[in-house]
Amino acid sequence: MSQTHTARLMDGTDLAHRISEASASRAAExxxxxxxxxxxxxxxxxxxxxxxxxxxxxxxxxxxxxxxxxxxxxxxxxxxxxxxxxxxxxxxxxxxxxxxxxxxxxxxxxxxxxxxxxxxxxxxxxxxMRSFAAMSFGLPGFVSCTPGGIMRLLEEYDVDPAGKHAVVVGRSAILGKPVGMLLLGRNATVTYCHSHTTGLGSIVRQADILVAAVGRPRFIRGEDIKPGAIVIDAGYNPGNIGDVDVETARTRANLITPVPGGVGxxxxxxxxxxxxxxxxxxxxxxxxxxxxxx
Amino acid sequence: MSQTHTARLMDGTDLAHRISEASASRAAExxxxxxxxxxxxxxxxxxxxxxxxxxxxxxxxxxxxxxxxxxxxxxxxxxxxxxxxxxxxxxxxxxxxxxxxxxxxxxxxxxxxxxxxxxxxxxxxxxxMRSFAAMSFGLPGFVSCTPGGIMRLLEEYDVDPAGKHAVVVGRSAILGKPVGMLLLGRNATVTYCHSHTTGLGSIVRQADILVAAVGRPRFIRGEDIKPGAIVIDAGYNPGNIGDVDVETARTRANLITPVPGGVGxxxxxxxxxxxxxxxxxxxxxxxxxxxxxx
CATH class of the missing domain: 3.40.50.10860 (Leucine Dehydrogenase, chain A, domain 1)
Structure with a gap:
């Protein structure tokens, strides 16, 4: 990959705007x-x-x-x-x-x-709990909002998770756990990493889809991003800093969500x-x- | 590891017997x-x-x-x-x-x-669904029986999942998914694999703890077992054959559940x-x- 490669940004602002507009017309209806x-x-x-x-x-x-x-x-x-x-x-x-x-x-x-x-x-x-189980079992129900937004962003950018290795860093009840279950439901191979994970870098380097949801600024090193990966930065730390070291990550990823303006x-x-x-x-x-x- | 290495068997029959005895005395009480x-x-x-x-x-x-x-x-x-x-x-x-x-x-x-x-x-x-969510969130509740039995077996053999990479092959609602969530709750790094997984062997080879729950005889190749791994074979196929190719697996694993007499x-x-x-x-x-x- 050349030095000048830069990942395409996944524009959450525009997509969210369109969804909000559609919600408004449906509300009026x-x-x-x-x-x-x-x-x-x-x-x-x-x-x-x-x-x-x-x-x-x-x-x-x-x-x-x-x-x-x-x-x-x-x-x-x-x-x-x-x-x-x-x-x-x-x-x-x-x-x-x-x-x-x-x-x-x-x-x-x-x-x-x-x-x-x-x-x-x-x-x-x-x-x-019921909504979480519904997400986990592919049953009808409401999704947790951030995980639902992540899945919708992937869809918008024609990312089919099937057969891809998705690595979720973070395991909270409203973000990490449900987004992993939604990705599993779309047939991704899913790995959950967290504070007890040993050798995090070597697992992140396998991620075709990486979801960073730890809430620690630049916690994911750019050099650990697999070339061509899809990087979802669900972190939002003070100073508009995500969980991913975006400068380096952008030279390697195929698609990446900006912070702000991506998942948020x-x-x-x-x-x-x-x-x-x-x-x-x-x-x-x-x-x-x-x-x-x- | 020498050619003569043989994994220790995790005796589910004996442990199950002791739990059943304890249940009987509690029932009498x-x-x-x-x-x-x-x-x-x-x-x-x-x-x-x-x-x-x-x-x-x-x-x-x-x-x-x-x-x-x-x-x-x-x-x-x-x-x-x-x-x-x-x-x-x-x-x-x-x-x-x-x-x-x-x-x-x-x-x-x-x-x-x-x-x-x-x-x-x-x-x-x-x-x-509530029990599944309780298992996923570490809340009180009843566990799915086979996943609960697997966790109890690990405990009996002093296996602490924390920081270990657990690979679960299979994602059913009563076995694969809940056992992965229970392992995550015990601080393992957890990967879910299934029929859409690409490069299964390379993921299985990373497993410190492997849970095979696919229902396909000898589906997991013995040579993919990481030396020193803990192998939980939750498969039970016709002819008393598990999901793991046990002959080869035993030369590499540290602990392994027999079929029958392990998880069953x-x-x-x-x-x-x-x-x-x-x-x-x-x-x-x-x-x-x-x-x-x-």
Whole structure:
């Protein structure tokens, strides 16, 4: 490979924009046909500034797409029972079609118990155990938003994972684990690496598709990228720095997601798309057609 | 490694026997303390001869351990709704502590829907979506029996998966996928291989721990076994032949499960252990102590 090789960038901003537009027209259609606008409830515990910003951003994007945003803020001192009670009420409320519990919920709450209070048909953020199993078994259901966005990006760039070796670095419940299962469902050979992995470099060097999801700046060395690889950098560290040493990686990869503008924008786009799908389903307008794919 | 090297055999028969004995004493204790014997309901659809044999074997082992066995047979023509109705009734029956739906259920039934009718606290065979997610996230719950048996065997032979590269060949919902997640939970680096994997041999050769779960006789070539590896052969093909070419594999591996007498006996042992745990929990005698570990 010549010194001047530069990987093509996978443009998440543009794709996310198109998905958001499609979600907006579908939301308008739903509102017109049913008389009810799709509604996403956001739930935030405490006032962590990053979480406040994320929730604000998600709500603004909803409103721009014609999705009603309902917000519920609980004090940092809220108990698991209080949070579960609030989420259960939203799960039962026919006016709410999707529920997003902003992670993390703080030290006083059993986050898993709280997540499980989200009704499966409203789990548009793909965080429940049922959604994870559905992703793992190739069953219908909502996907975790970042993994779903990654799969959609691969599709957009005509990357068929079948028979490719996908290496996922990171194993969180909402990113590493589900994206590995989705890749496995698309017939990739999948390796999960993490903090206990020995010889990480030698495994990364085998990756036809690399997903970096560790949250450590430039953790993946560019020289470990296999020539011609597809590199998905799902890290987002302070200063707009990804988990991959992008300068070197770009000289070797075939396709790479920039940070910012790669995986990041896809997450909210998937959230919007799944919220309108949930609303359509609950309002009896389900068409089987996904705005993610339009 | 000298020509005369022979891997040590991992004796599943003996370990399974000890677990079954422990389950039997715990069953007796539960019966004495609560006046109610633990009860496993087995459900069989149709009369496939292998399935009939498996169910008969499981029932006999239950009875030997002092676990009441209740059997429900449905005709091969049963519908999903009929099967779900029957399983739901067992889920609600306070006299039944565990439910096993024998796989496969035949072509007329949506097996996933049927599995999901099993109440989580009675899912002693570890087949529900919730149990899979619990295994994946390291949460309390019942494990799939064969994966659970494999993990227990590794423990018995002092194999700590942390930092080791575990390669799982096969990705079924009740064997390959969950055993990979359990190994990941014990901090192994985990690779899933399957029918679409390219260059299988080169991946198998990296395996510190190899789990073969494909159901194809001698599918894993002995010369691909990494010297010193731990080889778990979960295959059981006609003629007592495993998925691994054992003759060559034994000259290279450190530990290997024989077929038969390795993984096979562990499956029922885990079923018995989880049934008495379920009964103890439901009868208010839960001690947090697992007979699997005793």
């Amino acid at each position: 739903i509102t017109r046909e049913s008389g009810t606008a799709p509604c996403l409830a956001t739930v935030l515990v405490g006032d962590d500034s990053a979480s406040v910003t994320y929730v604000r951003m998600k709500r603004a994007r909803c409103e721009k797409a014609g999705i009603v945003s309902r917000h519920l803020g609980l004090p940092a001192t809220a108990t698991t029972a209080e949070l579960v009670g609030a989420i259960t009420a939203l799960s039962q409320d026919p006016e709410v079609h999707g529920i997003l519990l902003q992670h993390p919920v703080g030290p006083y709450i059993d986050e898993r118990v709280a997540f499980e209070a989200i009704a499966p048909d409203k789990d548009v953020d793909g965080v429940t 924008p896809m997450t909210i786009a998937v959230l919007l798309a799944q919220t309108v799908e949930a609303a359509a389903e609950q309002l009896g307008l389900g068409s089987g057609r996904s705005v993610l794919r339009s | 539960i019966t004495r303390e609560s006046g109610t014997a633990p009860c496993l309901a087995t459900v069989l659809v149709g009369d496939d001869s292998a399935s009939v044999t498996y169910v008969r074997m499981k029932r006999a082992r239950c009875e030997k351990a002092g676990i009441v066995s209740r059997h429900l047979g449905l005709p091969a023509t049963a519908t999903t709704a009929e099967l779900v109705g029957a399983i739901t009734a067992l889920s609600q029956d306070p006299e039944v502590h565990g439910i096993l739906l024998q796989h496969p259920v035949g072509p007329y039934i949506d097996e996933r829907v049927a599995f999901e009718a099993i109440a989580p606290d009675k899912d002693v065979d570890g087949v529900t 006996p562990m499956t029922i042992a885990v079923l018995l252990a989880q049934t008495v745990e379920a009964a103890a929990e439901q009868l208010g005698l839960g001690s947090g102590r697992s007979v699997l570990r005793s």
